[in-house]
Amino acid sequence: MRAGSAAKRLLVGRPLDSGRLGETLLPKRVALPIFCSDPLSSVAYATEEILLILALGGLAVLHLTWYAAVGIVILLLVVVASYRQTCYAYPGGGGAYVVSAENLGRTAALTAASALLIDYVMTVAVSVVSGVAAITSAVPSLDGHAVALSVFFVAVLAWLNLRGVRESGRWFAMPTYAFIAVIHLMFAVAAVRMATGSTIRAESADLPVHAVSTYSGIALVLLALRAFASGCTALTGVEAVSNGVPAFAKPKSRNAAMTLAIMGALSVTMFFGITVLAMVYEVHVAEDPTELGLAPGTPMSTALAQIGRATFGDWHILFYVLQAVTAGVLVLAANTAFNGFPMLASVLGRDRYAPRQLFHRGDRLVHSNGIVLLALAAIVLIVAFDAELTRLIQLYILGVFVSFTLSQAGMVKHWRRELAKPAGAGTRGGRAGGVDRRGIHRRLAINAFGAFLTAVVLVIVLVTKFTHGAWIVVIAMPVLFAGMKGVRRHYDAVSAEVAVGPHERPRALAENHVLVLVASVNAPSLRALSYAKTLRPTSLTAVTVAEDPADAEVLRATWVARGIDVPLRVLSSPYRSIVQPILRHVREAPERKGDAVISVVIPEYVVGHWWEQPLHNQSALRLKTRLLFMKNVVVIDVPYRLASARELAAERAEAERAEAARAAQDADEQS
């Protein structure tokens, strides 16, 4: 334990005071990389996902990329506009769960929560795996270690987040801005080179694209829709900003909405720019190298890596910079989920849809349990899907659009309720309080269109992706839903069960019969007996188990010789177990009736080293868990701290004093 505690302190830093939470409010320039690294970074793979699907139809259908891209840009603009409304309406944070809960009821809220929980996990898994693909595109020799690298990055992210959101922000700003800068630099270089007459072609431009089958009519439309659905990964994570409004510096809603607008503009520019270059350079990609006429197992670069290599040149330093910042922003995009998931889990814990301990904050003002849970789930997915991006991405988009649709539908309800209020009454919170009824009509219209469009895309995603992996999500969501309902039902049942009438008050019980377990006459036993006497019990008996009859005889003799004034009861142990005879003795005790209780006092050896644990108290532990199940039985642990435990306690106390002194000093410096 000693090592564990020191390691925790070293890893997650000193605890922050609740009163200092204000300090962690984020200005826009810090909020953008924290909340927008997910949507911004997804441009790194969105184009490629479109090309991968259309490649199934061969060279002839690749031009459909344009339609898919335009559709995605329009969708992105609509969704951003919709979520800006949410920022104003919910300055306290308008995640899909909150908006659905307030406007659409429990079922919608839990549906949204199921979708969000899955999406947070998928965000971590997909972003990290895609970031690792950027690395292996630049350093092909790492190709075989994708799983290990991905797991490593997830672990690093979890560690950074356990240290707290503000420090994360500082670190996380750099790669996001670098990514934006390098992508725009790439556009500039490409524009200049093409303007000066160069013809730039991708390394894969001359590879034949073998159609898997011929698509026409309905099949072709479905293929195009599937490509569009795949490209919709560009939209993932847009919700994070509206969810995180309370973390923004004031004016919160305005800053959040502004950040969303900036993010939207950057996303559209980068996504469309990359798509244009992919088409102009004739980038060809396929899930399997054989479809491009290559030998099986040939390592393939990502579409973005191909564009970068074609623009900057193969061994040019800028190509490596591009790959590095792409990997950086993608791995950090997972951070969006590390902010969102524990927050949602905490809200679910508060509402008793998840274990209560998810509601507790840890030392570092973050929901440590949620962070650890998220990291573990993502690691399981990465390992299970062998870090293959194309297989993971099939599970990704469905949940996103479920929460989009529910969130927008909830907003429609919200604005209609606002309209139903008598004119002049303020709307809820923030700047929205000042808008007139025409403004509300406009917001209603935006959200209604957003809800309609995202619902249509949801159906498209469901139809085109179902057999490709989305069915897993279709199963997982109801399972999570039922699980959360079950947890709530359990808590409600327990609350009802433990409720007491208005006139019940605590009153002393009539009898307290105390049993003290002893194995020999030593300090822990005497301490336990002394404590038992302090309780002034109705009856007091020392109990021992005669595992070895000779030992028991020695104990009895010592007992008599010392003149200990507590009767000693020796229990025989026919099955040579310590636990069973005691349980039987307690179970059959006539005293355990009516208004009486049996208190079992266990002298416990407290040790300071982890390796000393298995040498002590093993039977006591098993005994306690069984005794707690018995009616009218109470278990009393009288600890006897061995030297090693006293040392550990002293060290801990010293560390906590030093901690408090440092915290006081910090507070002085800052005031």
Place this chain on the structure above:
Amino acid sequence: MRAGSAAKRLLVGRPLDSGRLGETLLPKRVALPIFCSDPLSSVAYATEEILLILALGGLAVLHLTWYAAVGIVILLLVVVASYRQTCYAYPGGGGAYVVSAENLGRTAALTAASALLIDYVMTVAVSVVSGVAAITSAVPSLDGHAVALSVFFVAVLAWLNLRGVRESGRWFAMPTYAFIAVIHLMFAVAAVRMATGSTIRAESADLPVHAVSTYSGIALVLLALRAFASGCTALTGVEAVSNGVPAFAKPKSRNAAMTLAIMGALSVTMFFGITVLAMVYEVHVAEDPTELGLAPGTPMSTALAQIGRATFGDWHILFYVLQAVTAGVLVLAANTAFNGFPMLASVLGRDRYAPRQLFHRGDRLVHSNGIVLLALAAIVLIVAFDAELTRLIQLYILGVFVSFTLSQAGMVKHWRRELAKPAGAGTRGGRAGGVDRRGIHRRLAINAFGAFLTAVVLVIVLVTKFTHGAWIVVIAMPVLFAGMKGVRRHYDAVSAEVAVGPHERPRALAENHVLVLVASVNAPSLRALSYAKTLRPTSLTAVTVAEDPADAEVLRATWVARGIDVPLRVLSSPYRSIVQPILRHVREAPERKGDAVISVVIPEYVVGHWWEQPLHNQSALRLKTRLLFMKNVVVIDVPYRLASARELAAERAEAERAEAARAAQDADEQS
């Protein structure tokens, strides 16, 4: 827990009464397969191990097999004769640990114990892996699944042993006898066929044996000694009988000695017979198929499988019977260790060289902890060595001869002490009491020769095997030794620390200040408060942590409204933790001084389903482990059993009543 308990009952059967231990005494016909399956089954691979080593020297040196075989037969006879003396001298069980402890002191005893613990694990690993090799020799398609099959068999053995020794005996008798029968049948068929003029040759007789290098002079002698050392695997497990004397039916010593003699005769016959056939059939084996001029990766049959196939013919049913019973007896040979290891661990636990809980017997009269530990260690070895017999066997023989040598040396000391006694005084136990001094001189001579011979072999094994893997054992033994010493030192230190003066007696403490932790006014809290009042404490306070200040205000209001006559103290929680504020409150309490104690009463929710556990008491658990480290603090668990827990308790009580009724009925039937 419910499922766990039911599963345990289903898996290990009903508990046995200590008084019924007598029933499990074993007649010779049952003791032979239980205690001798290890030495008997090792003839299945001992010959092959000799051939494998000599193959390194090429065809020219294969004739040295005869010398190695004769040496091993002599050694086997001497060791069996030596251990027969132990059976008489130690009717209470004369394992190397006991004999060394009594005659040579602690250091020798712990050395023997280290060697034995390693050997038990090796017995399980080697026997099971070799048994699986017999299976894959007959069914080559299973070749790739050796690790999985081996792990499976270890798990099955552990399960059978958890059910108890007697039932194991019944099951385990069959394959051992079948193995003996089929091997002798094979000898008969071979004799008849050869007598009638057939020439039988092994499938590998025509394969060239490529010498790895040329051996002559000292190198050749060393190679021969190494082959001899490898063949000494035939001796492993001989000690089991002398160790298990108390499990034999009366007269214990005589029956055990007789069983040893039968085992010795069978071992010599089978080992020598198999070696003769291997030489006559010209069986050629090598670690690597390329040394036999085969393609890399060609599956190779074991030597015994080749002999069986040559004798019975390739597809003859008897060949498959041979492989099946060989696999059967080898997998069951591991059972010797499953008898011996927990017994040794229990003795070490009794002497405080191992955690005490290894001393406790489980429900089924067996040392469940030891069985589980042994199975896990063997599985780790099998997985680590990829189920490769030739690599595992290098670790095997060293420990065996360490314990042989110590055991025999201890016996020499024993007999010399007997001789030193005045004439006419009875020697310790059994038939030995009646032997005269000439008889003792004879026994002394036998054990002295045994000690000398096994010491010589120990040196040979150490020298020839050290670089081939035995170094691992040379490292592991001192580690185990130091570990056991450390455990004993810890227990001794604790005993000294908790010792009390002769006049100390339990006496009531002056003050008992009681804190009751509450989160809301409900049945568990009221129950805890009622119990606290029963203790008639010096002071009584209810304590709550204001994780959410609003909730705390509600609680305070309810408290006042109900007129609960216990003061409520609300602790602020700046770090939003439940545990820290309570710890700080207790740490800083002025009452925790001198002859006073603070009792912290925790209302605990007891639930009946395992999945309900994470929904409750998580903070209480962390709190308890920290409170126990504080001076003058006692923790009191007041359980509140929810409906599911009451159901579980009722089910358990019902099951235990039924159990008791069945046990009583069994006892009636048998009396």
